Amino acid sequence: xxxxxxxxxxxxxxxxxxxxxxxxxxxxxxxxxxxxxxxxxxxxxxxxxxxxxxxxxxxxxxxxxxxxxxxxxxxxxxxxxxxxxxxxxxxxxxxxxxxxxxxxxxxxxxxxxxxxxxxxxxxxxxxxxxxxxxxxxxxxxxxxxxxxxxxxxxxxxxxxxxxxxxxxxxxxxxxxxxxxxxxxxxxxxxxxxxxxxxxxxxxxxxxxxxxxxxxxxxxxxxxxxxxxxxxxxxxxxxxxxxxxxxxxxxxxxxxxxxxxxxxxxxxxxxxxxxxxxxxxxxxxxxxxxxxxxxxxxxxxxxxxxxxxxxxxxxxxx
Amino acid sequence: xxxxxxxxxxxxxxxxxxxxxxxxxxxxxxxxxxxxxxxxxxxxxxxxxxxxxxxxxxxxxxxxxxxxxxxxxxxxxxxxxxxxxxxxxxxxxxxxxxxxxxxxxxxxxxxxxxxxxxxxxxxxxxxxxxxxxxxxxxxxxxxxxxxxxxxxxxxxxxxxxxxxxxxxxxxxxxxxxxxxxxxxxxxxxxxxxxxxxxxxxxxxxxxxxxxxxxxxxxxxxxxxxxxxxxxxxxxxxxxxxxxxxxxxxxxxxxxxxxxxxxxxxxxxxxxxxxxxxxxxxxxxxxxxxxxxxxxxxxxxxxxxxxxxxxxxxxxxx
Numbered sequence: 001x002x003x004x005x006x007x008x009x010x011x012x013x014x015x016x017x018x019x020x021x022x023x024x025x026x027x028x029x030x031x032x033x034x035x036x037x038x039x040x041x042x043x044x045x046x047x048x049x050x051x052x053x054x055x056x057x058x059x060x061x062x063x064x065x066x067x068x069x070x071x072x073x074x075x076x077x078x079x080x081x082x083x084x085x086x087x088x089x090x091x092x093x094x095x096x097x098x099x100x101x102x103x104x105x106x107x108x109x110x111x112x113x114x115x116x117x118x119x120x121x122x123x124x125x126x127x128x129x130x131x132x133x134x135x136x137x138x139x140x141x142x143x144x145x146x147x148x149x150x151x152x153x154x155x156x157x158x159x160x161x162x163x164x165x166x167x168x169x170x171x172x173x174x175x176x177x178x179x180x181x182x183x184x185x186x187x188x189x190x191x192x193x194x195x196x197x198x199x200x201x202x203x204x205x206x207x208x209x210x211x212x213x214x215x216x217x218x219x220x221x222x223x224x225x226x227x228x229x230x231x232x233x234x235x236x237x238x239x240x241x242x243x244x245x246x247x248x249x250x251x252x253x254x255x256x257x258x259x260x261x262x263x264x265x266x267x268x269x270x271x272x273x274x275x276x277x278x279x280x281x282x283x284x285x286x287x288x289x290x291x292x293x294x295x296x297x298x299x300x301x302x303x304x305x306x307x308x309x310x311x312x313x314x315x316x317x
Numbered sequence: 318x319x320x321x322x323x324x325x326x327x328x329x330x331x332x333x334x335x336x337x338x339x340x341x342x343x344x345x346x347x348x349x350x351x352x353x354x355x356x357x358x359x360x361x362x363x364x365x366x367x368x369x370x371x372x373x374x375x376x377x378x379x380x381x382x383x384x385x386x387x388x389x390x391x392x393x394x395x396x397x398x399x400x401x402x403x404x405x406x407x408x409x410x411x412x413x414x415x416x417x418x419x420x421x422x423x424x425x426x427x428x429x430x431x432x433x434x435x436x437x438x439x440x441x442x443x444x445x446x447x448x449x450x451x452x453x454x455x456x457x458x459x460x461x462x463x464x465x466x467x468x469x470x471x472x473x474x475x476x477x478x479x480x481x482x483x484x485x486x487x488x489x490x491x492x493x494x495x496x497x498x499x500x501x502x503x504x505x506x507x508x509x510x511x512x513x514x515x516x517x518x519x520x521x522x523x524x525x526x527x528x529x530x531x532x533x534x535x536x537x538x539x540x541x542x543x544x545x546x547x548x549x550x551x552x553x554x555x556x557x558x559x560x561x562x563x564x565x566x567x568x569x570x571x572x573x574x575x576x577x578x579x580x581x582x583x584x585x586x587x588x589x590x591x592x593x594x595x596x597x598x599x600x601x602x603x604x605x606x607x608x609x610x611x612x613x614x615x616x617x618x619x620x621x622x623x624x625x626x627x628x629x630x631x632x633x634x
Binding site (some may be wrong): 019020021022026045046047048072076077080086087100102111122129130132189205250253254 | 336337338340361362363364386389390391392393394397399400402416419422439440446447450451499515522523524565570571589592
């Protein structure tokens with residue numbers, strides 16, 4: 001989340017008349033995230049997050065919004081999108097597709113312990129199980145096709161050793177049998193900043209899972225790998241054994257891993273690392289312009305990929 | 318909310334398999350309320366409220382659940398009902414119709430000030446406005462028909478002076494032209510214990526409006542009167558001028574009162590008082606049995622009715 005497109009208050013106040021959320025009290029840009037423009041919106045009746053979709057095809061947006069509605073409706077702590085007076089989730093603001101969602105309470109935990117990772121593992125499995133009954137289907141927008149295209153784009157900017165790493169990884173991933181893995185709607189970006197924690201009674205509790213705008217249909221295990229690479233990595237990129245075990249065991253308790261998933265685990269950790277190395281390298285070498293734009297360091301995921309490719313512990317179950 | 322029907326943990330754990338909310342961690346009866354059996358349910362993935370509907374016709378329940386879903390979907394802090402794996406909100410547990418809803422955070426404020434009343438007034442107007450686009454219609458279950466029937470039931474238990482008060486009020490209410498008032502889906506029970514406050518940033522904020530199981534189609538002003546009689550009454554039953562003005566002005570800012578509503582205001586305050594005097598008197602003289610049952614004092618609303626019938630200030634707008 002960043003702000004690429006500013007929204008003047010009077011324009012938002014007018015736009016909100018199409019919703020039943022009361023009148024505008026406060027508007028504030030959000031500096032986190034890398035893809036869309038996001039704002040905290042406070043009205044006389046509640047607190048919301050406004051997203052202006054930047055460069056995402058409008059036709060693809062209902063998939064995300066209805067997925068969030070589906071998961072919220074099935075009891076998961078996901079921000080429900082808000083329908084306007086025409087009963088639609090998707091509107092238009094500042095010539096961009098725009099949506100308002102519930103603002104969930106809680107704050108990100110950037111230094112999670114095993115207790116956090118346990119909750120995240122259970123929640124991820126819960127999202128996957130609830131996603132099985134979601135009727136719409138849209139491919140993972142950062143899946144294999146995107147990886148090839150982005151690798152070609154990024155490759156010329158890389159030094160020789162990174163080009164070699166990239167070529168070897170693409171060749172390896174082409175040999176992986178992803179079709180044998182259980183698939184469904186995945187979040188695909190369940191990083192620490194996309195989970196809000198509510199610690200009101202002293203124990204960590206997930207108050208919200210946010211930012212579903214990279215979601216898509218793909219192997220569930222790819223989502224687990226994305227999550228483990230972020231939540232369980234030490235500063236040297238190696239996996240922390242306690243946190244990794246806590247996350248994977250809690251996931252397994254809700255949705256047991258299959259034999260095919262056990263076999264594919266090392267490859268999925270590498271695929272997940274590759275995906276974020278590529279997107280960060282692309283954003284780094286070809287940055288976008290905006291009012292508040294966050295560019296993340298690509299080297300973190302280059303190092304994670306290198307280390308995962310050198311060998312990882314098996315799925316400990 | 319009370320507990321009339323106990324639910325053993327293993328039975329609930331099994332029932333939850335039909336939902337995508339994870340596995341049961343804790344079950345706890347709720348002692349508040351007067352109508353249904355209610356429980357706090359904590360699972361591996363979230364916190365919920367379970368309601369077993371006691372003596373309410375099953376056919377009438379979708380009206381309440383879909384109203385809550387409608388309001389939540391339009392951005393109001395109302396507990397969304399949770400769909401099971403068959404995509405239905407209404408299930409069956411312990412031979413009772415049963416529903417699971419999101420547990421919202423926050424706590425009731427039993428000693429509200431003008432700042433709380435202002436938020437409640439705005440929220441009530443917001444509920445009324447959002448309710449205008451709700452497609453289902455079901456009469457207020459505690460409307461005029463119920464009042465006549467309950468008055469007949471309760472009258473024999475009352476002393477002579479209260480019988481006279483009741484007879485006079487029924488005659489007066491029969492003369493009121495309620496048809497001229499704007500109508501729609503009303504909460505009809507927005508007492509202090511049905512609003513949850515989240516004070517996380519120091520200013521009172523409504524985190525949840527709960528218990529829609531007395532909702533129905535009726536005059537919006539009747540709902541305002543129910544709310545004012547509870548939130549703005551002093552211990553001597555008189556209306557506190559500051560709190561009353563704060564609530565009504567905030568309501569008016571979201572949905573302006575009509576001339577017909579201005580004329581009907583004193584009568585609506587009396588109708589709202591009568592409704593709760595009658596239900597409490599009926600519960601008091603003919604109590605139900607259960608594990609935890611709350612019986613409220615009917616005299617509070619007898620006194621409120623007496624005082625409102627003696628004259629009230631006009632709608633101050």
